[in-house]
Structure formats: structure tokens, C-alpha cells
Amino acid sequence: MDNFTFCTPTRYTFGRGAEDKVGEIAASLGFRHPLIVYGQGSAVRSGLLDRVVKSLQDKDIECSRLGGVKPNPEDDLVIRGIEMCRENVEIDSLLAVGGGSVIDTAKAIAAGACYDGDFWDFFCGKAKVEKALPIGVVLTIPAAGSEGSGNSVITKREGQVKISIRTDYWLRPKFALLDPELTFTLPAYQSAAGIVDMMAHIMERYFSPTEDVEVTDRLSEGLLLAIINEAPKVIARPDDYQARANIMWSGTLAHNGICGCGRAEDWSSHALEHELSALYGVTHGAGLAVVFPAWMTYMADHRPQKIAQFARRVMGVDLADDRAAALEGISRLKAFFTSIGMPVTLAQLGVSDPDIPSLVTRLHAHKGDPLGVYLPLSPSATTAIYRLML
Numbered sequence: 001m002d003n004f005t006f007c008t009p010t011r012y013t014f015g016r017g018a019e020d021k022v023g024e025i026a027a028s029l030g031f032r033h034p035l036i037v038y039g040q041g042s043a044v045r046s047g048l049l050d051r052v053v054k055s056l057q058d059k060d061i062e063c064s065r066l067g068g069v070k071p072n073p074e075d076d077l078v079i080r081g082i083e084m085c086r087e088n089v090e091i092d093s094l095l096a097v098g099g100g101s102v103i104d105t106a107k108a109i110a111a112g113a114c115y116d117g118d119f120w121d122f123f124c125g126k127a128k129v130e131k132a133l134p135i136g137v138v139l140t141i142p143a144a145g146s147e148g149s150g151n152s153v154i155t156k157r158e159g160q161v162k163i164s165i166r167t168d169y170w171l172r173p174k175f176a177l178l179d180p181e182l183t184f185t186l187p188a189y190q191s192a193a194g195i196v197d198m199m200a201h202i203m204e205r206y207f208s209p210t211e212d213v214e215v216t217d218r219l220s221e222g223l224l225l226a227i228i229n230e231a232p233k234v235i236a237r238p239d240d241y242q243a244r245a246n247i248m249w250s251g252t253l254a255h256n257g258i259c260g261c262g263r264a265e266d267w268s269s270h271a272l273e274h275e276l277s278a279l280y281g282v283t284h285g286a287g288l289a290v291v292f293p294a295w296m297t298y299m300a301d302h303r304p305q306k307i308a309q310f311a312r313r314v315m316g317v318d319l320a321d322d323r324a325a326a327l328e329g330i331s332r333l334k335a336f337f338t339s340i341g342m343p344v345t346l347a348q349l350g351v352s353d354p355d356i357p358s359l360v361t362r363l364h365a366h367k368g369d370p371l372g373v374y375l376p377l378s379p380s381a382t383t384a385i386y387r388l389m390l
Contacts, residue, residue, distance in 0.1 A: 001213050001262035007168060008256055010148050011175040014249065016241075018177040019048065019138045023055035025175050026095070026136055033062045034095040034136065035084060037106040039069045043097050043140065048182065052097055052138055064091055066109075072162065072277050072284065073101040074155045078119060081109035085133070094135045096173075100144020100153075100197075103137055107152040107171040110135050120156060123163040129170045137176040142183060142248040143194025143285060145201055145255020147176040155278055162278035163366060164270070178252065180244035188235050192340040193285030195231045195247065198254040199224060200288040204270060207299070207306050207374045210263035220259045221313045223250055228314070228336060235340050268372030269295045272385060275359045275366075280351050289342035290349050293334050294388035300326035303375045346389045356386045 011029075013021055026034065036052065043049040044067070056063055066081050085091045091113075096106035110133040112119030121127035137147040146152070150167035165171075183191070206220045227250050233243035253259070272295065273287040299307050300323055308322035311329020319325040334344045343349040360383050363371065370376030377385070 001216075002210055002264065004261050005168070006257060006261050008148065008172070008258075009169065010173050010256070012148070012178060012252070013175065014178045014245075016179060016181055018179040019052060019182065020055055022052050022095070022136070022138060022177055023057070023059035023061060025177070026056060026061055026093075027059040029134065029136075029174050031061060031093040031095070031134065031136065033064070033088075033090040034093040035064045035066055035081060035091045035106075035109070036095045036097060037069060037081065037102055037109065038065070038067045038097045039099070039102050040067070046185070048138070048140070049097060052095070062090070063095070064088060069098065069102045069105045071101050072155055072281065073105045073153075074157050075108075075120065076157060077105055078108040078112060078154060081105065082112040082119060085109065085113035091133075093133050095138070096135065097138045097140065099139070099141025099194075100146045103135075103139075103144065103146035103173070104152040104154060106135055106137075107132070107146070108154050109133075111152075111171060122165050123154060123156070129165070129167050132170040135171065135173045137173045138182075139176060139178050139248070140182045141186065141190065141194060142178075142244075142251035143197040145198060145251050147173055147178070148252045148256035151255070153274070160278045161366060162274040164274070176252070178248055180241055180248050183244050183248060184239045186238070188238070189283075189286075189341055191234055191238070191247075192231070192342050193283045193289075194251065195227060195234070195285070195340060196289045196292075196337060196342055197285035198247075198251040199227055200269060200285075200292055201254040202259050203292060203310075204267045205260040205263065205265045206310065207266050207296075208263040209374055213263045216259060216261050216263060217309075221310075223253055223259065224314045226250055231336075231340055264373045266372045266374040268367075268374070268377055268382075271363060271367045271371060272382065275363050276349075276351065276354075279355070279359065279362075282349055282351065286343055286349055289337045290344060290346055290389050291385075293330050293337075293344060294385050296326070296330045296333075297388050298381065298385045299375060300330065306374070354386065354389075356383060359386055
């Protein structure tokens with residue numbers, strides 16, 4: 001196990017009606033005039049946004065609003081949000097009402113509003129986040145785990161460049177309100193994509209070259225088993241409160257850092273998927289359902305040990321040979337993804353004729369060569385992995 005520092009400053013309020021406490025909690029943490037960031041209308045149509053605003057106003061908290069965040073969020077709305085913060089000096093915080101795309105947008109605004117240059121400097125590595133406006137979250141989609149992480153993913157429209165940043169502290173929300181009932185109306189496909197996303201967040205940490213991390217491994221395996229157990233219930237009965245609650249909390253624990261304590265993290269599968277969603281506009285979780293089994297299949301031939309451990313401990317495989325166990329575990333994982341309505345090939349994802357050379361060139365230009373740490377990947381290796389997705 002490696003040395004580590006683990007900091008989780010987010011205050012979580014979980015359960016029915018959690019969102020109604022937004023005013024009380026925001027006031028207690030010193031929010032006086034948040035910029036509310038939300039998506040393309042569901043928070044408005046459902047009445048959630050009005051309830052949030054009323055809760056704030058009941059505590060004498062004024063607010064500004066910025067709507068229109070799209071899946072795979074882009075830089076234009078971040079730029080607009082930063083401009084709003086600079087034009088209205090009363091804005092002292094961000095409040096994201098939505099899922100990962102909304103939260104990531106709010107985080108980018110929070111950092112950019114405290115920086116004199118282009119916020120994209122943080123994403124392309126020219127600058128480091130050293131200050132940000134405080135952020136609060138009312139979560140409506142359990143998937144990205146951004147309500148508990150210091151991470152943000154934004155796409156720059158020029159060149160369709162999708163890049164993530166990670167911070168230990170500054171971009172972690174000060175509070176997050178999680179009400180499973182707000183997820184009852186999510187379409188089955190969106191719920192399933194979110195389930196894959198949270199599993200992938202665990203697996204990016206689990207598939208690590210660091211040895212002797214039994215406690216962190218067992219935490220990860222337990223979460224994966226819980227997700228696999230609860231997922232079919234959510235798909236079959238969207239208003240199953242207990243299943244929704246378990247899935248929602250799993251999404252937070254998957255990405256708040258606890259599953260990475262004491263080890264190096266890989267993240268090459270996310271990088272492979274980011275190029276797919278940047279070029280082809282696919283749903284992130286659905287893309288990961290195609291990418292991860294392909295990445296694991298490549299590893300079964302090159303470094304099968306941890307894939308085999310996953311197969312035995314999570315997927316219930318009882319085979320002695322590591323490669324055989326790994327391949328059977330991958331087959332069972334793909335069957336699970338299929339059972340909840342997720343694609344497992346590029347064609348099923350809607351990408352029938354991918355430009356693999358372009359994907360590989362962009363991937364290594366954005367993420368370096370080699371890529372990843374479980375087994376560092378050269379362009380020839382990532383080409384092979386993209387081909388396994390066919």
C-alpha cells in the first residue's frame with residue numbers, strides 16, 4: 001500500500017426531502033448569493049428549481065441562474081458563467097442542480113471566476129487550481145459522482161477536446177443533497193448508463209499495479225457487488241426507493257476517492273472513452289460499457305492477474321488459470337451490461353465506422369504516450385483496444 005492523503009470535506013444530506021434543506025445548509029455555510037447552474041429543463045419542468053429557489057429565499061439568500069447545460073458539457077456555458085460572476089460581484093458561490101454535467105460545469109465556473117486567465121488553462125495543464133468559489137449540489141442523476149469529487153470534465157468546442165481535471169480540495173463541493181426520489185423519473189437507459197459510469201469509477205482505481213491493498217480492494221469489490229445486485233431492481237422498478245437509494249449512495253462512494261486510497265489509479269479506459277464521446281457524441285456511461293470490456297480483454301493477454309481477481313471476487317468465476325478466469329469474468333460483465341440495456345460493441349453504441357487512427361492520435365496527443373499505469377499503453381496497444389470494441 002502506498003502513502004496517501006484522503007480528504008472529504010463535503011457535507012452529505014441523504015434521503016427523502018433532502019433538497020428542501022438547501023437554504024438552511026447553504027446559509028449555515030455562508031452562501032449569500034449563489035449562481036444556480038442547471039440543465040436543459042427537467043429541473044424547471046419538475047418544479048425542483050422553484051423549490052430550491054424558495055428554500056434559498058426563505059433564508060434571505062438571493063440567487064442568479066444559468067441553465068442549458070448539455071450532456072458532455074462544453075466550454076461555452078462555462079465562459080458565460082464566469083462572465084456572470086465577474087459582472088455581478090455579489091455572486092459568491094455556485095449551486096449545481098442536476099447531474100454530473102451540471103456539477104462539472106459549476107466547478108469549472110467556480111475555478112475560472114477566481115482566475116485572471118482562460119479557465120481552460122486548468123484543463124490543458126498551464127495552470128493549477130489554487131482558489132475557487134464554494135460549490136453546493138442538489139443531485140438529480142446518480143452516475144458521475146461529481147457531487148463528492150474534486151474532478152471536472154469539460155469539452156472545448158474548438159477541436160472537440162474533452163479533458164478532465166482533478167483537485168484534492170478546491171473543487172470538492174461544500175455540501176451535497178441526495179434525495180433518491182428525484183431519480184424516479186430517469187429513463188432506464190440513463191439509469192443504466194449511470195450504473196456503468198459508477199462501476200467504471202471504481203474499476204479505474206481497482207485495476208492498479210499497486211500491491212497489498214486488500215482493504216481498498218475489498219471496499220471496491222463490495223461496492224461493485226452491491227451495484228450489480230441493485231441495478232436490475234432499478235431498471236425493473238424505477239420507483240423502488242431502497243434500490244434507488246443504494247445506487248445513489250454507491251455513485252458517490254465510487255468517486256469520492258475512498259476506492260483509490262493507497263494505490264496508483266489507471267484511468268486509461270476513461271481517456272479512451274472521452275475521445276469517443278468527443279468525436280461521436282455518445283453517452284459517457286454507454287461508451288464505457290463498450291470500452292472497459294475491450295480494455296480488460298487486452299489485459300487478459302498482457303497482465304491478467306487483477307482482471308482474474310475481479311472475475312473471481314466480483315463475477316463469481318471459479319477457474320484456476322488467470323487468463324481463463326479473466327476472460328470468463330469479462331464475458332459475465334458484458335452479459336450484465338447487456339441485461340440492463342447497455343451496448344458492448346461500437347456498432348451497438350451507434351458508431352459503425354469509427355476512425356480509429358484519428359481516435360488514437362487524439363488520445364495520445366491529449367493524454368500522453370504511454371497511457372495509464374496498470375499496463376502503460378502505446379499507440380499500437382490503444383489501437384488494438386479500439387479494434388476489440390468492434
